[in-house]
Structures are given as structure tokens and as C-alpha cells.
């Protein structure tokens with residue numbers, strides 16, 4: 001049985017990946033900074049939980065030590081948005097955003113490289129605003145761009161372990177529920193900005209992650225899962 005560690009796996013897209021992976025027969029470990037939330041989901045779906053805070057390398061090292069008998073795949077969905085314009089940048093929030101998406105995953109690679117099986121893979125998460133700037137998307141866009149290069153360079157560094165990134169468009173993952181009534185407008189606008197005329201669903205992302213885990217001839221790539229949004233004529 002292959003083991004998959006899903007960091008950010010206690011909710012939204014990470015939780016959906018964890019649920020599917022259990023159904024598909026993986027030994028699933030949910031990594032989250034909120035261990036209680038990870039434990040609740042883990043016992044519901046038949047997984048185990050480990051505390052990992054991407055801001056704290058000691059938690060990453062402790063998780064790697066606990067899983068020292070081997071890990072096949074790691075999926076990392078961490079994100080700490082800081083959606084402001086340049087004049088409103090806050091240093092600590094900027095660092096937190098880069099840590100959740102880039103620095104933390106690089107430290108996961110550092111700590112898990114010794115336990116990752118050579119046939120395994122890592123999946124990182126980028127996002128469409130890396131390629132299509134929007135209001136307040138400076139930090140998210142820059143971190144998403146960095147994720148693409150992290151996937152390329154980690155793939156070279158960790159070979160033969162494959163490393164890839166998924167770059168979603170707007171997905172109704174639960175992350176946008178915080179917009180309240182504004183969520184419907186966002187989904188409608190994002191659908192209009194695609195070639196396929198709809199927003200993304202959680203299952204679109206989960207399908208892509210599960211496929212990528214065993215796409216054995218793909219490494220160092222970013223898969224754009226956005227309904228063709230970058231190719232839409234404005």
C-alpha cells in the first residue's frame with residue numbers, strides 16, 4: 001500500500017485529496033497545523049494525522065522522523081493569502097505567504113528527501129493569478145510563480161522522485177465561503193473568464209492530483225487546471 005502525506009489536508013482541497021486517496025486504497029497521513037482538526041477527519045475517513053506547521057521546521061522534522069519507514073507521495077496545499085496592493089504590504093504577512101507556499105514546501109523536501117521512495121512524487125500548489133494579475137494579487141501571484149520554479153528545481157534536485165505543481169483557476173473548494181454573498185459573483189466572473197464557461201470544482205482538482213501521482217513520465221511541470229483561462233481573449 002502506498003503512503004501519501006497531504007499537508008494542509010484537514011480542510012478544503014487538501015481534505016478532498018485525503019478523502020479520495022483513502023477511497024483509492026492509499027495509506028493516508030493528514031498533515032495539518034491544527035492537529036485536532038486533522039484527527040477528526042482522520043478518524044472519520046480511516047487515515048492518520050500528524051502535526052505539521054509549514055512555518056515551523058521542527059514540526060516538519062518531527063513528522064519526517066515519525067514517518068521514517070517511508071513515504072511515497074506528498075501533496076502540499078498550504079496557502080496564507082496576503083491580498084493587498086504594494087503600498088499596503090506587511091512584512092510578516094508577506095513572509096508568511098512565501099512560507100506557506102514556497103519556503104515550507106522546500107523545507108518539507110529537505111526533511112522528507114531521506115524517506116521518500118524513489119518511485120514517489122511531490123505535488124505542489126500554484127494558482128492562475130501567477131499568470132493573470134488581478135486586484136490585490138501581487139503576493140499570491142508572485143508566490144504562485146515561485147511554486148512553478150520550485151517544482152522545476154526540486155524535480156532536478158530530488159530525481160528520480162517526481163515533483164510537479166498544479167495551478168488551479170478559481171475552484172469552489174470552500175476557501176471562498178469567507179466572501180459570503182460575494183462568492184457567487186466571484187464564481188460567475190471566473191466562469192466568464194474561462195474557455196469552458198464554468199468555475200472549477202473540487203473534484204476537478206482531486207482528479208488531477210490522483211492522476212499526477214502516477215504520471216510517471218512527468219516531472220518538473222506545472223499543470224494548468226483553469227478551463228483555459230490564460231488563453232481567453234480579453
Ligand SMILES: NC(=O)c1ccc[n+]([C@@H]2O[C@H](COP(=O)([O-])OP(=O)(O)OC[C@H]3O[C@@H](n4cnc5c(N)ncnc54)[C@H](OP(=O)(O)O)[C@@H]3O)[C@@H](O)[C@H]2O)c1
Pocket residue numbers: 007008009010011012013014032033034052053054055076077078079080100125126127128167168169170171172173174175
Ligand atoms: N481554491 C481556489 O480557488 C484556488 C485557486 C488557485 C490556487 N489555489 C491554491 O490551491 C491550494 C489549496 O487551495 P484551497 O482552496 O484548499 O485553500 P484554503 O482553503 O485556503 O486552504 C489552505 C490550506 O493551507 C493550510 N495552511 C495554511 N498555512 C499553513 C501552515 N503554516 N502550515 C500548514 N498548513 C497551512 C490551511 O490549514 P488551516 O486549516 O490550518 O488554515 C489549509 O488547509 C492553495 O495553495 C491555494 O493557493 C486555490
